[in-house]
Amino acid sequence: MLKLDRYIMLNFILGIIPIMLLLLSLFSFLALADALKDVGKGSYVLFDALSVVALTTPKRFVELLPVTALLGSLMGLGAMANHQELMVIRTNAMSKRRIARPVIQVALALVVLVFLMQFLVIPVSERKAVQITSKSLQNTEVGLGKKLEFWTRRNEHFVRVKEVKFDRLLTDIEIYRVNSSGLLTHVYLARHADIIGGDDWLLTDVTERDLSKIDAPEVQTATMQWTGLLSGDQASTLVLPIQALTPIDLFLYIDHLKSNKLNTQRYRIAFWRQLSISLSLVAMAILSLPFLLGSVRHISASQRVMLGGVVGMGFYLVQQMTGNLAGLFGLNPPLTILAPSFLLLGIAFYGIYKH
Numbered sequence: 610m611l612k613l614d615r616y617i618m619l620n621f622i623l624g625i626i627p628i629m630l631l632l633l634s635l636f637s638f639l640a641l642a643d644a645l646k647d648v649g650k651g652s653y654v655l656f657d658a659l660s661v662v663a664l665t666t667p668k669r670f671v672e673l674l675p676v677t678a679l680l681g682s683l684m685g686l687g688a689m690a691n692h693q694e695l696m697v698i699r700t701n702a703m704s705k706r707r708i709a710r711p712v713i714q715v716a717l718a719l720v721v722l723v724f725l726m727q728f729l730v731i732p733v734s735e736r737k738a739v740q741i742t743s744k745s746l747q748n749t750e751v752g753l754g755k756k757l758e759f760w761t762r763r764n765e766h767f768v769r770v771k772e773v774k775f776d777r778l779l780t781d782i783e784i785y786r787v788n789s790s791g792l793l794t795h796v797y798l799a800r801h802a803d804i805i806g807g808d809d810w811l812l813t814d815v816t817e818r819d820l821s822k823i824d825a826p827e828v829q830t831a832t833m834q835w836t837g838l839l840s841g842d843q844a845s846t847l848v849l850p851i852q853a854l855t856p857i858d859l860f861l862y863i864d865h866l867k868s869n870k871l872n873t874q875r876y877r878i879a880f881w882r883q884l885s886i887s888l889s890l891v892a893m894a895i896l897s898l899p900f901l902l903g904s905v906r907h908i909s910a911s912q913r914v915m916l917g918g919v920v921g922m923g924f925y926l927v928q929q930m931t932g933n934l935a936g937l938f939g940l941n942p943p944l945t946i947l948a949p950s951f952l953l954l955g956i957a958f959y960g961i962y963k964h
Contacts, residue, residue: 613698614711617686621715621894624685629670629677636669637662647742657741664738667730668853671723675889676921678716682897683917686712690901705961709898716894720887727883728855732776735853763837765789770802775862776849778803782812784838794821802838803871804848810838813869851879859883874939878932881946885928888947892954893921899960924953 644658689695698708759770765788771781779802786795800814815830854862859880866873897917927949935945 613703614714617689617708617711618715620685620689621682621712622685624683624688625677625681628680628684629673632673632677633666633669636673637666640665640669653742660741661738664734664741667726667734671726671731671886674719674723675886675893676918676925678719678890679893679897679921680917682712682894683900686897686901695901705898709895709961712894712898713891716891719890719894723887723890728857731853732849732855732858735849736776739849761839763839768838773848775858775865776854777851777858777862778865779810779848782838784835795819797833799833802835803866803869804844805834805871808837810835811869811871812838851876852882854879856880856883874936874942877942878935878946881942882928882932885946885950888950888954889924889928892950892957893924895957895961896920896953899957924949 641658641662644661645655647653648655648658686695695708699705758772759768761768765786767785767787769783769785770779771783772779774780780800782797782799782802784795784797784799785793786797788794796818797812798816799812801812803811803813805811812833812835813831815833817828817830818825819828851859859876863873863876863880866876900916928946931945931949932942934940935942
């Protein structure tokens with residue numbers, strides 16, 4: 610039995626590899642076309658665009674894994690079905706649920722890989738991609754050390770950000786305002802800055818000093834709304850996309866927003882979307898087995914992959930829709946986002962255990 614398990618695992622993995630390479634190539638090409646738009650801006654060159662595409666590949670890899678698991682299983686195990694190997698295995702007293710065991714084991718190994726990528730690889734690669742992208746911005750300097758330090762100028766303001774926590778929260782912000790003669794008139798120091806929507810930021814623990822007055826008194830303010838702290842491009846360069854944050858950073862940032870009585874819905878949606886990838890991966894891998902072990906095992910590999918593609922893309926669209934619905938109508942994120950994955954998992958197990 611162990612030899613058969615290894616054989617099923619091997620075919621599953623051999624089915625996943627070409628599908629993943631194909632999908633990664635396609636989506637990376639689309640990403641390159643988008644990255645090439647910034648070539649020529651600032652010091653951003655072609656090599657930088659290629660580097661950005663390479664560094665953002667881990668994130669695409671994780672996002673494509675659930676669909677790849679379904680298509681890879683249909684390809685790899687489907688070849689076994691076409692050659693009657695699955696039928697022979699079943700006639701040797703190996704039940705559907707027993708055949709499903711090595712598939713589930715590979716899926717769980719991929720789940721571990723997903724968590725490793727989400728916690729260790731994606732945040733680092735996305736941060737490096739962000740630093741390279743910053744070359745396309747004028748009058749902006751991003752530090753490349755362990756801690757991100759950011760200097761920029763916008764209109765009459767010079768802005769310095771010492772560090773970014775959770776890859777979203779700006780800390781130790783210094784804002785210097787100059788007049789038309791280039792003389793320093795105001796200094797603002799803030800402990801934190803949160804994006805609250807559009808071009809608006811919320812500064813907390815603010816100290817303001819008016820240097821145009823002789824005694825330059827300090828004014829303490831708990832919170833201050835500031836419009837135009839950073840441009841849209843600068844903000845997207847300084848902070849990581851929500852989807853690139855680790856689950857822990859998302860959790861901690863959600864807690865920070867709650868403590869400041871700010872809306873957490875979009876971050877909760879991102880958090881549960883990340884967790885749903887692992888569940889979707891297992892569900893997609895198992896879903897292929899009822900097709901392969903049922904009455905449709907004699908259909909061709911191309912038909913099987915087409916069917917899997919329709920199911921996979923349909924499921925992906927439903928997942929995106931549920932996340933958007935949760936944000937639009939304020940629905941419960943874990944219930945709304947995880948429901949399609951649990952439904953798919955239930956259908957897959959029902960198809961395996963019904964006989």
